[in-house]
Each structure stands twice: as C-alpha cells, then as structure tokens.
Amino acid sequence: MKVDGRKYLKVNKKGNSRFDIPVKDLNKPLRVIGDTTAMTKPHEISYTIRFDTARAKRTGPGSLIIVPVLAAIVIAVIAAVLFIRKERRH
Numbered sequence: 001m002k003v004d005g006r007k008y009l010k011v012n013k014k015g016n017s018r019f020d021i022p023v024k025d026l027n028k029p030l031r032v033i034g035d036t037t038a039m040t041k042p043h044e045i046s047y048t049i050r051f052d053t054a055r056a057k058r059t060g061p062g063s064l065i066i067v068p069v070l071a072a073i074v075i076a077v078i079a080a081v082l083f084i085r086k087e088r089r090h
Contacts, residue, residue, distance in 0.1 A: 002033040002044075026051040034077065045080055049073065056069065 001008045001019040010017040023030055030049040035042060 001035070003030070023051070026053050026056070036077070036081070045077075047073065047076060 001010075001021060001085060003021045008019050008021050011020050012018045021032065022076050030051075032058075033044045034047060035044050
C-alpha cells in the first residue's frame with residue numbers, strides 16, 4: 001500500500017491483507033495505491049478512501065475504528081478483480 005509516496009507493508013501474515021496507514025484528516029478523502037498480486041501479474045490500483053466520521057466508533061483514547069470504510073475497500077478490491085478477469089476473457 002502506498003500513501004503520499006511512502007510504501008506500507010501488510011501487518012498480518014494470514015487472511016486478507018491489513019495495513020496500518022496514517023490518516024491526517026478524517027474529513028478529507030485519502031488517496032492510496034494498492035499493489036495487488038491477485039491477478040496474473042502484480043500491478044497497482046488507485047483508490048480514494050472517504051471516511052464517515054458520523055459512523056466511526058471510539059475504541060480508546062484518540063483511536064477510531066472505521067468499519068464501513070474497511071468493508072468498502074474489501075468490496076472495491078473484489079469488484080476490481082472480477083472486472084479485470086471478465087475483461088481479459090473477452
């Protein structure tokens with residue numbers, strides 16, 4: 001994952017990839033680049049993440065969990081993979 005030109009590696013070893021990335025302002029869209037290996041060859045996909053602070057839940061002092069955003073990212077990646085595979089078949 002790349003944010004502001006800096007590369008972040010996944011923080012988990014099993015399951016879906018999880019990244020801890022900096023978010024300077026939850027009220028502004030965050031542009032990120034994901035490096036996918038789910039296709040025939042690795043390549044980068046650009047995403048814009050928008051946070052819904054009205055739905056965010058505090059889990060401790062100064063920390064937020066943005067569950068709907070994480071779900072949207074997973075859905076977007078799956079949709080991109082399916083779209084690219086469909087396009088390659090035609």
